[in-house]
Amino acid sequence: MKKIILLLMMGACFTTNAQFATPQPSPAAMVKQVVGLTDVTLEYSRPAMRGRAVFGNLVPFEKVWRTGANKNSVISFSTDVKIAGKDLKAGSYAIFSKPGESVWEVYFYTNTENWGAPQNWDASKVAAIVKANPIKTADKVESFTLAINHLSDNGAHLEISWDDTKVAIPFEVPTDMAVMASIDKVMNGPGAGDYYAAAVYYLSADKDIKKAKEWMDKAMSMTEKPAYWQLRQQSLIYAKAGDKKGAIAAAKKSLAGAEEAKNMDYVKMNTDSLKEWGAM
Structure with missing residues (x-):
């Protein structure tokens, strides 16, 4: 009996203390691809044929x-896209499919935390369904593969390949819209945020304070209701530029806003500055 107990204890010890790693039958993979101005990421596991049909x-x-092994495959888009002409919001989606001999259905599912297909399929979580025709390939793909191919500035194909079958799902990205918006912004000149950021940087970097004051004035003139923390920076720039009257006026507005927001740090900073400038 003692020998049996000893053997059991030794077995338990080997089981609990094993720390070596072994290869996974379906190793994890990640693909990152920029399509136009959109970041696309694929996360999936790769089962192998191993002689099986x-x-x-x-x-x-x-x-x-x-559409893979282990946890469901996931595709992520950094912008809104169109999948086979259907709108899909920026975000992450599980990729499920229903293979057929002549037609596949590919589903983009909003719940990405599934181990295999969901036991309770929720149609409300299907963001898009795409039908695609499988293509027979001349060469067999041993390990299941997801890829982003057929790249252009405005789109690409999500490709599913395994054995002698490939399915391609086209998608479009809003490159032209993003580029045109960027061009319009630049050609129309800087916005309030650009002027504000430049002014604050010039203040903190001890650069041309007159230029900082000019930019801050432009930022404030373009801002319908400046926040108390913006007014605080304005007061500091005015003070450094030698405009004490302007600094005091901005600090008083910042103080009132900070008191309303109950931000005691800004209340103290403004109070200290107003005392320093002889306004309290």
Whole structure:
């Protein structure tokens, strides 16, 4: 009996203390691709054929598949996109599919935390459904692969490849819209935030304070209701530029705003400055 107990204890010790790593049968993969001005990321696991027939066998036809192995595959977009002409908001989506002999359905599902296909499929979480025709390839792909190919400035294809089958789902990115908005902003000149940021930098970097004051005046003239923390910076720039009257006026407005917001740090800073400038 003692020998049996000793063997059990030794077995438990080996089990709990094992710290070596072994290769995973379906290793994790990540793909990051910039399409136009949109960041696209794929996170998925890669099962291998290992001599098995895949579609219609290992992966049954007409059943929802996780489109990979382990946790569901996930695609993320940094901007809104169009998937096969359908609008899809920026964000992350689980990729599910229903393979068929002649037509696949690919689902972009808003719940990305699934281990396999959801037990309770929620149609309200399907952000887009795309139908695509599978293509037979001349060469077989041993390990399941997701890729972003057929790149252009305005879009690309999400490609699903395994065994002798490839499915391509086209998507469009709003490159032209983003570029035109950027051009319009630059051509129309700096905005209030640009002037404000430049003025504050000039103050903190001890650069041309007259230029900082000029930029701050432009920022404030373009701002309908300046915040107390903006007025605080204005008062400091005015004071450094030698405009004590302007500094006091801005500090009093900042103080009133800080008191209303109950921000005691700004109340103290403004109070101290007003005392220093002889206004209290």
